[in-house]
Amino acid sequence: MIIFERHTLGNGLRVIAHHDRGTPMVTSNILYDAGSRDEDPAATGFAHLFEHLMFEGTSNVPAFDEPVMMAGGENNAFTTNDLTNYYITLPSNNLETALWLESDRMRGLDLSEGRLSAQKSVVTEEFRQRFLNQPYGDMLLLLRPLAYKVHPYRWPAIGIDISHIEKADSGLLRRFYDRYYNPSNAILSIAGSVSPDEAFMMAEDRFGHLPAGGFNGRMLPAEPAQDERREITVHRPVPAAHLVMAFHTDGRKSREFYILDLLTDILAGCDSGRFPENLVRSKELFSEADIYLSGEIDPGLVIFSGRLKNGVDIRKAEEAVMEEISRLASETVTAAELEKARNRYESHRLISYLNASNKAFSLAFHELLGDAGGVNTETEQYMSVTAEEITAASSRIFRPSNCSVIYYLPESK
Amino acid sequence: MRTAPAIIIPSPGDTSFPEMTRLSNGVPVCLLPNGTLDLLRIEFVFNAGQLMEDVPLAASATNAMLTEGTITHDAASINDLIDRTGALFNHTADKDKAGLVVITLTRKLEEVMSLAEEVLFHPSFPEKEFRMLTDKRLQSFLTARQKTSAIARETFYQALCGENNPYGRIITPDDYGALTTADLKEFHTRYYKPDNMYITVAGRNPDKAVSVLERHFAGAGTGKWHKPVMPELTFESASPGRIFREVSNSVQSTVRMGWKGITRDHPDYQGLQVATMILGGYFGSRLMRNIREEKGYTYGIHALAGAIHRIGYITIMTDVSNIYREETVNEIRKEITEMCMNEVTGEEIALVRNHIMGELARMFDGPFAMAEALRGIIDYDAGADYYTRFAETVRTMTPGKIKELIERYFNTDNAFEIIAGAQ
Numbered sequence: 067m068i069i070f071e072r073h074t075l076g077n078g079l080r081v082i083a084h085h086d087r088g089t090p091m092v093t094s095n096i097l098y099d100a101g102s103r104d105e106d107p108a109a110t111g112f113a114h115l116f117e118h119l120m121f122e123g124t125s126n127v128p129a130f131d132e133p134v135m136m137a138g139g140e141n142n143a144f145t146t147n148d149l150t151n152y153y154i155t156l157p158s159n160n161l162e163t164a165l166w167l168e169s170d171r172m173r174g175l176d177l178s179e180g181r182l183s184a185q186k187s188v189v190t191e192e193f194r195q196r197f198l199n200q201p202y203g204d205m206l207l208l209l210r211p212l213a214y215k216v217h218p219y220r221w222p223a224i225g226i227d228i229s230h231i232e233k234a235d236s237g238l239l240r241r242f243y244d245r246y247y248n249p250s251n252a253i254l255s256i257a258g259s260v261s262p263d264e265a266f267m268m269a270e271d272r273f274g275h276l277p278a279g280g281f282n283g284r285m286l287p288a289e290p291a292q293d294e295r296r297e298i299t300v301h302r303p304v305p306a307a308h309l310v311m312a313f314h315t316d317g318r319k320s321r322e323f324y325i326l327d328l329l330t331d332i333l334a335g336c337d338s339g340r341f342p343e344n345l346v347r348s349k350e351l352f353s354e355a356d357i358y359l360s361g362e363i364d365p366g367l368v369i370f371s372g373r374l375k376n377g378v379d380i381r382k383a384e385e386a387v388m389e390e391i392s393r394l395a396s397e398t399v400t401a402a403e404l405e406k407a408r409n410r411y412e413s414h415r416l417i418s419y420l421n422a423s424n425k426a427f428s429l430a431f432h433e434l435l436g437d438a439g440g441v442n443t444e445t446e447q448y449m450s451v452t453a454e455e456i457t458a459a460s461s462r463i464f465r466p467s468n469c470s471v472i473y474y475l476p477e478s479k
Numbered sequence: 480m481r482t483a484p485a486i487i488i489p490s491p492g493d494t495s496f497p498e499m500t501r502l503s504n505g506v507p508v509c510l511l512p513n514g515t516l517d518l519l520r521i522e523f524v525f526n527a528g529q530l531m532e533d534v535p536l537a538a539s540a541t542n543a544m545l546t547e548g549t550i551t552h553d554a555a556s557i558n559d560l561i562d563r564t565g566a567l568f569n570h571t572a573d574k575d576k577a578g579l580v581v582i583t584l585t586r587k588l589e590e591v592m593s594l595a596e597e598v599l600f601h602p603s604f605p606e607k608e609f610r611m612l613t614d615k616r617l618q619s620f621l622t623a624r625q626k627t628s629a630i631a632r633e634t635f636y637q638a639l640c641g642e643n644n645p646y647g648r649i650i651t652p653d654d655y656g657a658l659t660t661a662d663l664k665e666f667h668t669r670y671y672k673p674d675n676m677y678i679t680v681a682g683r684n685p686d687k688a689v690s691v692l693e694r695h696f697a698g699a700g701t702g703k704w705h706k707p708v709m710p711e712l713t714f715e716s717a718s719p720g721r722i723f724r725e726v727s728n729s730v731q732s733t734v735r736m737g738w739k740g741i742t743r744d745h746p747d748y749q750g751l752q753v754a755t756m757i758l759g760g761y762f763g764s765r766l767m768r769n770i771r772e773e774k775g776y777t778y779g780i781h782a783l784a785g786a787i788h789r790i791g792y793i794t795i796m797t798d799v800s801n802i803y804r805e806e807t808v809n810e811i812r813k814e815i816t817e818m819c820m821n822e823v824t825g826e827e828i829a830l831v832r833n834h835i836m837g838e839l840a841r842m843f844d845g846p847f848a849m850a851e852a853l854r855g856i857i858d859y860d861a862g863a864d865y866y867t868r869f870a871e872t873v874r875t876m877t878p879g880k881i882k883e884l885i886e887r888y889f890n891t892d893n894a895f896e897i898i899a900g901a902q
Contacts, residue, residue: 086515087515088513088515088845089844089845090492090840091840091841091844126483127483129763131761131762131763132830133486135761135763135834136486136829136830136833137486137487137489137833137837138488138833138836138837138838138840139837140837140838140841155841156489157489157490157837157840159487160484160486160487160489162484163483163484163486166483166484183775184771184772184773184774184775185775186775187774187775188771188772188775188778190775191731191775191776191777191798191799191800192778194730194731195731195777195778195798196778198730198731199626199627199729199730199731199798200626201622202622303625303728304622304625305618305622305625306618306621336558336561336562337546337558337561337562338561338562339562342558343555346611347554347608347611350611353614353615353618354615373618375614376614376618402563405563406563406565409563409564409565410562410565411565412565412584413518413567413582413583413584416516416517416518416584417518417567417582419516420516420518420845420847
């Protein structure tokens with residue numbers, strides 16, 4: 067149970083505070099309700115580019131990292147298709163410095179061309195390092211446009227094409243910034259050795275003067291139901307073939323999310339799961355076989371990802387995966403499997419509570435979903451999943467016509 | 480209110496560790512209390528790293544096989560038993576040590592420790608699982624062969640330690656084929672013993688775990704603990720200069736400059752940490768500001784001074800587009816020369832000092848974090864007061880001392896200059 071309090075400032079900034087007495091540190095986590103799904107298809111990668119620009123300083127703070135370091139803090143950020151998240155963890159007596167910095171860069175970013183050009187180049191190198199210079203690095207770049215035809219989840223956070231970043235100008239960026247970076251589009255979560263009263267007072271001091279923004283709500287095109295199997299084959303210089311299969315699911319707020327989260331744990335969450343046991347050990351088709359949820363807020367994907375053993379035919383391998391998952395629709399998982407998944411959930415939840423920063427993000431994320439209290443009621447969601455629900459969800463999801471497949475094959479020598 | 484708040488100079492707080500206790504057979508146990516959740520983290524560390532192996536890959540393979548079958552349970556049932564408890568069993572195998580980190584709900588401790596004893600002391604190394612694991616490891620190895628960063632790393636250790644040394648040996652696909660379960664059984668018999676280990680327990684009321692550990696790790700016939708005997712090593716460093724390794728089709732190159740460094744017992748070791756951080760150890764470091772923030776050549780560039788058993792290393796590494804690699808080498812040299820010519824500013828030292836104080840505070844933020852910090856101290860006999868001394872070194876660091884350390888340890892005429900990438 068994470069005990070927290072919530073307060074909304076006049077300008078719409080939602081503030082959540084959790085008092086953790088077991089640490090001398092505090093985390094200030096600020097989540098912006100802006101991800102790559104909010105981008106114009108002709109200008110993608112902006113949400114992530116902002117994650118870089120936010121560290122570039124303002125007229126008040128020329129180098130963002132310096133005050134953070136002076137205060138003994140560490141900070142980082144990440145961008146997903148749904149959101150952009152920034153955090154600073156530092157000794158709790160320096161919390162005010164973190165809030166000052168966040169408030170300053172919420173509205174005061176310097177978006178002049180000079181600041182921009184180096185970060186555009188850094189992001190281009192990031193793209194090369196993470197997606198092009200890694201074996202199998204482009205697999206997920208291929209998957210999105212295959213699985214999505216309409217919804218902006220069809221591009222990854224890095225963008226559809228790196229040329230969008232190269233072409234970004236300060237006018238376009240200014241519009242994105244003004245629209246999404248403001249108090250009414252953000253959630254501030256403070257977790258650590260600071261009382262909620264103190265946290266709220268400091269938040270009011272540091273953010274209260276900022277004007278509320280105008281953005282309220284988004285209208286994204288819904289992805290139409292997929293009605294036939296999709297398949298692509300690519301050849302790359304890799305040592306072994308890889309099979310990816312993605313099925314459309316409901317979104318993060320649905321009951322189905324919890325059912326599938328538990329199910330994917332039963333299938334591949336641990337060494338005794340069905341995939342390691344059957345596909346890897348017993349049939350020896352794969353050297354690794356995983357299945358996981360993309361976890362996005364709008365309807366997302368459940369993704370099978372498996373590295374084939376040498377000499378195995380990829381279509382045979384795919385059949386074996388389909389056989390495993392078809393079995394889920396015809397016979398219920400066992401009580402022992404469910405029990406194991408629940409126990410593992412309980413340990414993982416507690417482990418994630420070891421860090422105040424994890425708690426800060428979880429609170430902010432659940433507030434984005436609609437209620438920070440979800441962080442506590444979620445356990446009940448997981449614990450109440452039944453074998454029958456798993457069977458029903460499996461028959462709905464794991465249909466060939468709902469599946470996008472990538473055959474990622476080694477180049478023939 | 481738009482003015483900057485006053486910054487309070489961070490203090491690392493108490494950076495000492497509790498005294499070691501011992502099981503009745505002498506196995507050292509360190510208890511790290513004050514957890515706030517009903518979880519325990521138990522780590523078993525054996526003197527069984529890469530350093531101890533006669534046969535290439537034996538150390539990491541032995542460690543990975545621990546949960547692949549025991550004398551009483553096959554792989555499927557041992558994994559099922561572990562997974563039912565909800566506990567995490569994380570294998571750890573590095574250059575010097577190997578072992579297991581177990582995180583469990585406190586109420587499952589007895590059951591989980593009995594499984595830990597079973598996998599640590601009674602693994603069976605079955606052939607089928609061994610063959611599958613070897614195939615999987617070979618595939619990962621072949622995948623890594625295409626990463627410029629991995630090729631540059633192995634080239635650096637080879638240049639630093641020599642290829643006849645367990646740290647510098649270059650692994651080939653044939654090594655995977657040559658390894659046998661007999662090699663692993665022998666390695667296990669020699670090194671996975673109570674007389675070659677220590678244990679840390681972190682969480683809420685770790686003292687309650689002692690009687691459980693006593694039962695599983697100090698029983699009859701487990702042998703009396705003695706201080707581990709470390710092997711003598713011979714280092715044959717290559718001559719400094721450019722080493723190019725071709726990785727065809729790569730869109731980026733890894734640039735890795737490196738030097739022989741110093742070990743933790745050297746009086747300069749702690750000061751060198753500070754100097755290296757100013758050069759390339761944080762987001763706003765000299766190298767990051769120049770090569771990432773101004774030039775945009777890279778996503779990141781890092782400098783590091785570390786040490787393994789009997790040898791220290793210093794390295795600067797970055798991944799850049801092929802066209803930028805020569806320019807990057809020049810810029811790295813320029814930044815080093817600059818630090819040898821001109822003293823760093825007091826502000827820069829203050830920045831890094833506060834940053835390190837904050838890092839120390841995070842390392843001592845709760846028993847789980849402390850258990851990780853403790854590894855470096857015990858593994859390298861660094862002394863229980865290591866971090867207290869480090870905080871003092873950092874507080875008293877001067878611009879003159881930084882310049883002296885950079886001049887002494889970052890000699891650009893004497894560097895390994897490794898480039899892995901397309902021709």
